Amino acid sequence: MINLKINNIPVSVKEGTTILNAAKQNNIKIPTLCNYPDLHINSECRVCVVEIEGRKGLVTSCSTQVREGMKIITNSPRVINARKTITELILTNHDSNCNACAKNMNCELQNLSNILGIDQARFPSVLKMEPIDDHNPALVRNPNRCIKCGRCIDVCKNIQTTNILEIMGRGQSMKITPAYGKYLSDESCTFCGQCASVCPVGAILEKDETDKVWDALHDERKRTIVQVAPAVRVSLGEELGLKAGSIVTGKIATALRLLGFDDVFDTDFTADLTIIEEGNELIKRVTEGGTLPMLTSCCPGWISFAETYYPEILPNLSTCKSPQQMFGALAKGYYAEKIGWDPENLFVVSIMPCTAKKYEAQRPEMRHDGKHPDVDVALTVRELGKLIRQMGIDFESLPDSEFDNPFGITTGAAAIFGTTGGVMEAALRTVYEVVNKKPLEKLDFTDVRGLKGFKETTVNLGGADVKVAVVHTLANARVIAEQIKAGTSPYAFIEVMTCPGGCIGGGGQPYGTTTEVRQKRLEAIYKVDGKMVIRKSHENPAITKLYEEYLIEPLGHLSHEYLHTHYHQRKKQKPKHKNVMATY
């Protein structure tokens, strides 16, 4: 233990602790800006400076470790003045039109200015306005708001290993952009949205599509259908002021009806359907000698990653569409037929924890009539929060209600799709029982649960031990992709999710997603599973009925038409637009 004094209070902390953490552990607040739990950003913004007795200059508390006998002052006039000036200088190069920013009241820079008591613009602005990059379906980059903290670079480089964003230039003209100052494009970016999730200001945001949804809701010709992804029920509460990990399934259904949606359905239904199709695909590949290991295909960020960086492993991907797209195809095909409604006047909205889902919904393969997208708009959890606030709904006091039928009858297996390991566990519950023709003694596959990046387990299927693995983050996805490329993968089936923690840590989730928050959402999702009456996808009566009535059999003709897709290598193309942002 190291003994030191912070603001004359004697404290003792573990060796190697930073001054910032030592202060935090002793309830002394040091304001920060670039610092973010789980990331490795240090001393970029310099807001966390403190004074150490005997040292001439101020030091950044986030990157300085404690030493025996240190005397630290976190709140001397000199420190407070320096912090304020540093922040004021950051503000001179920031588009401070806060009212016209989606991050208003949710912005870390705004919050910091408030804490430091900045109530006037002491220095004139030096901001040179630059074009906004909104040339992709998922993310919008506004360089005028960027404060160059480097969080997006860290998450893109170290967690996702894609490294699309980098520091370009230096000094006052330094900026953060993709290579050559180009726009984000689908030739390298997976649109996972982790950059948007960690951005302290409004420099990277999801592409807001709430207006399209309002238009559809107010269009009398349109019948509006909404689906809610598994992970949303444990996170929307946070967006609307509830505690992390609050389960709000029933409130979501009520809120969506109040917003005016005609059919309020659950993506969990098509998650169950995914398990039936994907499970049968796996059994077929194992028994008939197909390409193994089979890789899950529910995550659009992962699909883009494989298509761009590992086209060799595309045959390993399950041909199943994601639950979002299975739902869209069924809504505009089967459901439209069932209710006798012209699919052109159906408007399908999905509520997703994800920004890549916006890209997925726009993919040309995801229109079963060849013209109209099966899912018209994919909203993030944050965007749904916006709709609910705009509508003046007091979310916390809403009564619970149920999802509509038939796409509202779901199982616990579908609910856990929202977390890393969930798709695997759901698949194993079904595949085990189908292959071994006996019920599972224990439904919980605890080996594949939790936030560990790389998990594996062995199951006995038809007398043979089969190895399966679960990975999340693209850094870990790269490991399994390299194994497959080298022919050394020992697994039969691998679940891959792009975001840390799976969908509960998705790029479209409420801001402030940290490991601690992910853990709470994860626990909540297993609680949802535990409370469900039916916990295995193949026991979902609505799924059974769907096969009887319409699809006939898994992997059958109609399944291929509606529920399966194909992948292709994303080619590096010559840039479509000029390098408008290149200045060097």
Place this chain on the structure above:
Amino acid sequence: MLLDKILEKYPQQEDSLLEILLAFQDAKINHFISEDEVRQIASYLHISEAKVCSVLSFYTFFRTENKGKHVIQVCGGVPCHVESDFNVAKTLEKELGIKVNETTENQQFTLEYTSCIGLCDEAPAMRIDDKVYTKLTPNKIKAILAEYRVYM
């Protein structure tokens, strides 16, 4: 081809990036690194194109577009600015008939600013390719340019 030959001399690790860029820019006739070459270097080193661009953009010595045969870099440091009773960049602009960041029509000269080149004691200073010129005066600049024009 040239790039392949240079690449194979270096280990496939990120640390080699700067050396590869320098060696390649030196060896190439028009002394600049193109987008396709950035892509090739990135894939050789298993790093992203953005990373290579980031390094390229940090140093004023690197060029990402075709420039004149000779690149004139005027020191933009404060001492160079205050030491001279005339404007170095303006003088060069007048002599060459171009503005800063432009290239002469005959592709012989490109004029640009550089960050401090560390010759503050002999300010004002400029660099033409690898050569440094100090204690500049309008006449000295004319003479230097004349020399380059002769050997064009």
